[in-house]
Amino acid sequence: MTTIPRPKDWVMGINAYVPGKAATASGGPVAKLSSNENPLGQSAAARDAFAARAAGLDRYPDAAATALREAIAAPLGLDPARVIHGAGSDEVLNMAVGAYAGPGDEVIHVRYGFAMYEIATRRVGATPVVVPDKDYGTDVDAILAAVTDRTTLVFVANPNNPTGTYVARDEIARLHAGLRPDIMLVIDQAYAEYLAPEEDDGALELAKTADNVIVTRTFSKIYGLAGERIGWGYGPAAAIDAMHRIRGPFNVTTAGQSAAIAAVADTAFVEASRAHNDRWLAWLTAEIEALGNAGLRAVPSRGNFLLVLFEGRLSAEAAYHGLMDAGFIVRWLPGQGLGNGLRITIGTEDELRGLMAALRTLIDDAG
Numbered sequence: 001m002t003t004i005p006r007p008k009d010w011v012m013g014i015n016a017y018v019p020g021k022a023a024t025a026s027g028g029p030v031a032k033l034s035s036n037e038n039p040l041g042q043s044a045a046a047r048d049a050f051a052a053r054a055a056g057l058d059r060y061p062d063a064a065a066t067a068l069r070e071a072i073a074a075p076l077g078l079d080p081a082r083v084i085h086g087a088g089s090d091e092v093l094n095m096a097v098g099a100y101a102g103p104g105d106e107v108i109h110v111r112y113g114f115a116m117y118e119i120a121t122r123r124v125g126a127t128p129v130v131v132p133d134k135d136y137g138t139d140v141d142a143i144l145a146a147v148t149d150r151t152t153l154v155f156v157a158n159p160n161n162p163t164g165t166y167v168a169r170d171e172i173a174r175l176h177a178g179l180r181p182d183i184m185l186v187i188d189q190a191y192a193e194y195l196a197p198e199e200d201d202g203a204l205e206l207a208k209t210a211d212n213v214i215v216t217r218t219f220s221k222i223y224g225l226a227g228e229r230i231g232w233g234y235g236p237a238a239a240i241d242a243m244h245r246i247r248g249p250f251n252v253t254t255a256g257q258s259a260a261i262a263a264v265a266d267t268a269f270v271e272a273s274r275a276h277n278d279r280w281l282a283w284l285t286a287e288i289e290a291l292g293n294a295g296l297r298a299v300p301s302r303g304n305f306l307l308v309l310f311e312g313r314l315s316a317e318a319a320y321h322g323l324m325d326a327g328f329i330v331r332w333l334p335g336q337g338l339g340n341g342l343r344i345t346i347g348t349e350d351e352l353r354g355l356m357a358a359l360r361t362l363i364d365d366a367g
């Protein structure tokens, strides 16, 4: 009898992350509206800073990402020593779970949440606990009711992906106040920069003083640097220390660090991206709502994407394939229990107008 190395049971219990479909050549123009990327690209200054680093390819990056952490911290009034950098915020989420959960521990997240929470939880042998939503949004009471003696970490994304729903400041405060102090609350703010200043959920303020709050953010969304994999987290010194112990040693590239530093400084680009998103998210929401008699419904979103529910003759699955044939890649989410939903990233005006025209044709054809 031969024996072979056996992967851990908890690893084999993971369904690998399924990314949004890549924009491959299909014979026609392709609009990729499936991964919540920035349709305006990125700051020209970030692009220049990235290109300037081509000469240093043979050298390791700054392992501590000191200049990047200082650039992130200054405008937000944070302590740079408590900023931790990651290869995308995915790595920061993994580090948080790696530091605070293991076999026997429970990690809570909402039903319609980011797929990485479950993967990050299972990869350390901990148990994901999934709580029901309230109108597709985060239900603070359901989270608090799911806490047990074994709970060590709670994930909340604000705004949430893939629903776009948003938890107001008082609800975040209520959630935090209702958790035992030995439970780490991880507030994933990948889309926070799309919110107006008055919509700030207070998570960073909380993380400045609380011993059990970690906030994560990313350069992949409004900063348009998804290809470089740069994210960060902010938390209490003890948590940051623990997370550094399991961080990849040179986890953010030299060019990525430079691009991100330039991106933070270009506030005009961020403003323009937010204004574009506000305008076209509102437009797309209204367009979908106008198709209510065909059974389409938009979940009100504060992200750079819109979840559209298909409850009429045209199914989400048929719409997904039909839009793909017409050159529009969107995200169909059966793996997240949203077989009746498509998530559409806010693209350029042309992309969104084209997508709506294609969607109307599909509805007409479905009779």
Ligand code: PMP
Binding pocket: 035, 036, 087, 088, 089, 090, 091, 114, 157, 160, 161, 188, 190, 217, 218, 219, 220, 226, 229, 230, 231
């Ligand atoms: N959190 C949420 C809620 C997300 O939607 C994403 C990206 N899809 C991430 C984290 C991770 O993004 P990145 O690793 O590119 O920072």
